[in-house]
Amino acid sequence: MKFGVVQFPGSCDERDALLAAKRFGDxxxxxxxxxxxxxxxxxxxxxxxxxxxxxxxGAIARFSPxxxxxxxxxxxxxxxxxxxxxxxxxxxxxxxxxALLPNDxxxxxxxxxxxxxxxxxxxxxxxxxxxxxxxxxxxxxxxxYFAPESALEELDANGQVLLRYDAGQNPNGxxxxxxxxxxxxxxxxxxxPHPEHAVDPLTGSSDGGKLFASLVAHVEELVAA
Amino acid sequence: xxxxxxxxxxxxxxxxxxxxxxxxxxxxxxxxGLELAVFSLMWSEHCAYKHSxxxxxxxxxxxxxxxxxxxxxxxxxxxxDGLVAAFKVESHNHPSAVEPFQGAATGVGGILRDVFAxxxxxxxxxxxxRFGTLDSPRSRFLLDGVVGGxxxxxxxxxxxxxxxxxxxxxxxxxxxxxxxMCVGLAPSERLVRSAAAGIGNVVVLxxxxxxxxxxxxxxxxASAELEAGDDAKRPSVQVGDPFEESKLLECSLDLLEQALLxxxxxxxxxxxxxxxxxxxxxGEVGLDLDVARVPLREPGMEPFEVxxxxxxxxxxxxxxxxxxxxxxxVCERWEVRATAIGEVTDTRRLRVFDEGELVGDxxxxxxxxxxxxxxxxxAAPSDPVYPPPARRLPDEGDPADTLLALLRSANVTSKRDxxxxxxxxxxxxxxxxxAAADAAVLTxxxxxxxxxxxxxxxGNGRRVACDPFVGTVEAxxxxxxxxxxVGAEPLGLTNCLNFANPEKxxxxxxxxxxxxxxxxxxxxxxxxxVGGNVSLYNEGAEGPIYPTPVVGMVGKLPxxxxxxxxxxxxxxxxxxxxxxxxxxxxxxxxxxxxxxxAGGLPEPDLAEHAAALAFVRAAVRSGAxxxxxxxxEGGLACALAESCVAGxxxxxxxxxxxxxxxxxxxHPGAERxxxxxxxxxxxxxxxxxxxxxxxxxxxxxxxxxxxxLGEVGGERLELNAGAAALSVSLDDLRxxxxxxxxxxxxxx
Numbered sequence: 001m002k003f004g005v006v007q008f009p010g011s012c013d014e015r016d017a018l019l020a021a022k023r024f025g026d027x028x029x030x031x032x033x034x035x036x037x038x039x040x041x042x043x044x045x046x047x048x049x050x051x052x053x054x055x056x057x058g059a060i061a062r063f064s065p066x067x068x069x070x071x072x073x074x075x076x077x078x079x080x081x082x083x084x085x086x087x088x089x090x091x092x093x094x095x096x097x098x099a100l101l102p103n104d105x106x107x108x109x110x111x112x113x114x115x116x117x118x119x120x121x122x123x124x125x126x127x128x129x130x131x132x133x134x135x136x137x138x139x140x141x142x143x144x145y146f147a148p149e150s151a152l153e154e155l156d157a158n159g160q161v162l163l164r165y166d167a168g169q170n171p172n173g174x175x176x177x178x179x180x181x182x183x184x185x186x187x188x189x190x191x192x193p194h195p196e197h198a199v200d201p202l203t204g205s206s207d208g209g210k211l212f213a214s215l216v217a218h219v220e221e222l223v224a225a
Numbered sequence: 226x227x228x229x230x231x232x233x234x235x236x237x238x239x240x241x242x243x244x245x246x247x248x249x250x251x252x253x254x255x256x257x258g259l260e261l262a263v264f265s266l267m268w269s270e271h272c273a274y275k276h277s278x279x280x281x282x283x284x285x286x287x288x289x290x291x292x293x294x295x296x297x298x299x300x301x302x303x304x305x306d307g308l309v310a311a312f313k314v315e316s317h318n319h320p321s322a323v324e325p326f327q328g329a330a331t332g333v334g335g336i337l338r339d340v341f342a343x344x345x346x347x348x349x350x351x352x353x354x355r356f357g358t359l360d361s362p363r364s365r366f367l368l369d370g371v372v373g374g375x376x377x378x379x380x381x382x383x384x385x386x387x388x389x390x391x392x393x394x395x396x397x398x399x400x401x402x403x404x405x406m407c408v409g410l411a412p413s414e415r416l417v418r419s420a421a422a423g424i425g426n427v428v429v430l431x432x433x434x435x436x437x438x439x440x441x442x443x444x445x446x447a448s449a450e451l452e453a454g455d456d457a458k459r460p461s462v463q464v465g466d467p468f469e470e471s472k473l474l475e476c477s478l479d480l481l482e483q484a485l486l487x488x489x490x491x492x493x494x495x496x497x498x499x500x501x502x503x504x505x506x507x508g509e510v511g512l513d514l515d516v517a518r519v520p521l522r523e524p525g526m527e528p529f530e531v532x533x534x535x536x537x538x539x540x541x542x543x544x545x546x547x548x549x550x551x552x553x554x555v556c557e558r559w560e561v562r563a564t565a566i567g568e569v570t571d572t573r574r575l576r577v578f579d580e581g582e583l584v585g586d587x588x589x590x591x592x593x594x595x596x597x598x599x600x601x602x603x604a605a606p607s608d609p610v611y612p613p614p615a616r617r618l619p620d621e622g623d624p625a626d627t628l629l630a631l632l633r634s635a636n637v638t639s640k641r642d643x644x645x646x647x648x649x650x651x652x653x654x655x656x657x658x659x660a661a662a663d664a665a666v667l668t669x670x671x672x673x674x675x676x677x678x679x680x681x682x683x684g685n686g687r688r689v690a691c692d693p694f695v696g697t698v699e700a701x702x703x704x705x706x707x708x709x710x711v712g713a714e715p716l717g718l719t720n721c722l723n724f725a726n727p728e729k730x731x732x733x734x735x736x737x738x739x740x741x742x743x744x745x746x747x748x749x750x751x752x753x754x755v756g757g758n759v760s761l762y763n764e765g766a767e768g769p770i771y772p773t774p775v776v777g778m779v780g781k782l783p784x785x786x787x788x789x790x791x792x793x794x795x796x797x798x799x800x801x802x803x804x805x806x807x808x809x810x811x812x813x814x815x816x817x818x819x820x821x822x823a824g825g826l827p828e829p830d831l832a833e834h835a836a837a838l839a840f841v842r843a844a845v846r847s848g849a850x851x852x853x854x855x856x857x858e859g860g861l862a863c864a865l866a867e868s869c870v871a872g873x874x875x876x877x878x879x880x881x882x883x884x885x886x887x888x889x890x891x892h893p894g895a896e897r898x899x900x901x902x903x904x905x906x907x908x909x910x911x912x913x914x915x916x917x918x919x920x921x922x923x924x925x926x927x928x929x930x931x932x933x934l935g936e937v938g939g940e941r942l943e944l945n946a947g948a949a950a951l952s953v954s955l956d957d958l959r960x961x962x963x964x965x966x967x968x969x970x971x972x973x
Binding site: 109 | 373376380383467468471644648651653654655656658671786
């Protein structure tokens with residue numbers, strides 16, 4: 001099992017994602033200007049401020065050669081995990097519906113939050129229990145999930161909402177307390193919380209490790225089949 | 226060059242007539258405009274430390290862990306396993322007072338560059354901030370801008386902001402303080418120095434374009450008092466671009482990793498002028514630079530403007546000619562602009578060319594080493610320097626009300642609403658986040674090291690105003706105590722000396738006494754000073770700031786899982802007060818809220834404190850301690866309340882043991898013994914909690930005073946202090962303490 005972690009100029013959490021992924025399998029950085037996924041079984045688009053996020057979060061990263069390759073990989077069914085800025089990039093690319101807006105506080109927020117696992121039938125959440133609570137930190141300025149009402153209905157109906165902020169924990173004003181959503185095929189998942197910062201009790205929590213463990217189980221099952 | 230006024234140009238640039246004569250003497254002729262601008266910056270207080278250098282030489286700088294001491298871009302200490310930590314604190318006070326967001330952001334950018342200029346990857350930032358009181362709209366504006374700017378830069382570049390302190394006192398109303406400290410890590414073989422070497426080697430400028438920002442910043446903004454009507458200085462403030470710096474950081478470390486550079490230096494105050502002269506001076510060589518080759522952001526810049534521009538996110542390196550192509554290729558990969566702008570010579574002169582035409586020619590030694598150093602003329606003030614603070618509390622009050630007023634007051638209340646605007650976890654090293662423990666703790670595991678670093682930054686200007694020597698000693702002790710609370714032993718110290726105009730005798734006296742205190746405390750604790758910064762002339766029309774030495778320490782601890790937090794953890798745990806704590810009301814937060822400022826503080830016995838610090842450190846390292854928290858602003862009652870709120874559990878405390886142990890006869894608060902016990906301040910007190918057996922074992926050791934005060938449990942903080950008693954619910958404690966600094970100001 002090999003993770004590929006995309007590195008843009010301005011990425012911040014790519015080394016964190018690499019370290020976290022290495023606890024569960026092999027992992028390698030993927031340079032933004034290249035198109036080679038280097039045999040990755042799953043791709044992580046990490047957090048940070050790709051290209052400075054000056055135009056709009058994630059708006060420039062979508063044009064990179066590597067994101068072309070990641071899109072092709074995703075359309076062929078490959079698992080892609082977008083964390084924070086990665087979630088924003090996946091929305092900009094069109095692999096995920098909706099958009100991330102500035103937090104309703106209009107302030108950056110860094111805080112441990114409690115999440116509820118809503119759907120466990122996906123490659124990203126299969127190691128979790130339905131309704132399980134995960135403690136994972138958020139840190140972002142542009143994390144308020146928005147989509148039109150009809151799209152929100154569809155997300156709920158299709159089981160595409162995988163994680164919600166627990167009652168009273170929504171740090172950014174996201175509609176329906178949405179913390180993370182998957183594509184219709186459930187092979188692309190974007191979330192604002194940082195599971196790569198929750199893989200060791202020493203640094204706060206190991207709950208985020210369940211998302212990585214889920215991906216490993218998913219890929220190993222595919223290989224075995 | 227001239228401003229069109231009748232004033233001589235050298236005076237407008239901040240040079241005295243005598244200094245100008247000396248420059249003429251060194252050159253053997255009158256300087257031209259460019260040379261005058263270069264000299265005025267190199268001989269400014271900011272670059273030459275001309276009023277502080279003699280004092281700074283009295284600080285202890287040697288220790289077994291020191292790898293690089295003062296003089297390099299950052300101090301460096303050995304942290305074991307082939308790793309070194311580089312760290313420094315620097316001020317960005319005056320720019321932040323003019324434009325708080327960009328001033329603070331570029332302050333962070335500058336200190337990050339200092340750290341990666343020695344080859345270290347920055348792993349965390351801490352900030353020490355001072356503003357006027359929160360009932361002032363200007364202070365609230367500055368606070369919001371500064372916190373926003375620090376967060377913007379640090380969050381965007383992906384360096385964790387893990388701690389710091391914020392105080393609000395009237396003397397900082399027009400002259401806020403913004404001190405930022407950065408710590409970086411490197412494998413020891415990646416360290417690089419800034420000395421230029423190798424005649425014929427190429428000088429490469431890389432990073433952002435050069436524009437007109439910050440021109441005159443070093444000599445005008447940093448060396449003159451801010452006065453009303455200073456709007457004309459606004460365009461001088463630099464603007465930061467964290468994305469550019471992020472690329473510059475990765476590019477610099479990549480270049481060093483591939484061993485392509487001979488030396489590296491960041492461009493900070495005075496831009497190319499100071500970076501090139503410092504590199505040439507340290508390498509005992511000369512440099513030829515051609516300003517026409519410098520990529521510009523705007524057309525028509527004059528050569529002197531290119532030399533003194535303070536555009537951010539730029540670095541200067543020296544490269545062997547046959548490695549130049551490789552260097553340019555690495556820069557291109559990171560999308561960082563890089564240009565060869567000159568070469569190393571054997572002339573020992575800084576020569577500036579404009580398309581080959583010589584436009585400036587100065588001896589390096591004169592620029593860097595021959596600025597006249599001034600003796601201070603210290604005199605203790607005969608009258609109080611500062612007006613007393615505004616009264617906010619009556620002299621007599623119910624102890625429970627007093628506790629809640631203190632918890633809600635600006636200097637004691639939780640700073641969570643500021644810390645949450647900073648990314649404190651990027652890097653996967655943060656074991657103790659802001660406000661979880663007395664010091665931030667960062668594991669070395671991701672870098673292949675063992676154990677963890679602990680970092681803290683401390684200073685209390687009001688107590689230094691009460692007594693410059695003792696107040697500074699207390700700042701060092703508090704920093705060391707914060708490290709001891711997580712089990713860390715200090716490896717080195719950096720400092721930023723924020724003072725007013727040193728040409729005034731009472732300010733010179735404050736500075737001299739403060740540096741003496743810093744030296745005494747560092748020697749007693751065997752902590753070497755490995756770097757620092759001096760910020761003088763911090764005063765506005767209303768008068769000087771409180772003298773504010775800020776100290777930052779980096780320490781090492783073997784087992785991060787044993788690093789104690791400040792939260793009480795378990796009902797039934799015993800609570801002890803450890804160390805030579807002798808609470809005084811004079812100089813305390815409570816006395817400040819009551820509108821009084823003390824003159825003089827009791828001098829601590831440094832050997833006694835060093836022993837207590839070692840004792841606390843050993844206790845925490847043993848793993849038998851559940852919580853550790855030092856007693857600081859607001860005294861024992863506030864420290865207990867903070868541990869209760871953090872742990873969401875109450876405590877029952879009897880101060881009889883403390884009342885019996887003191888106060889002593891000469892104690893000015895003796896007639897109010899119970900208030901001194903509850904709210905009095907002073908160095909040396911640490912609250913430890915743990916199983917009753919563990920606390921008994923500490924008390925039985927007899928090495929250091931251990932007063933058993935009570936136990937953890939219940940839903941209230943119940944405190945008995947002889948004539949006074951209080952009982953406050955956890956909810957009330959939390960509501961007061963979590964008031965925060967961005968909420969509307971409280972009446973308390």
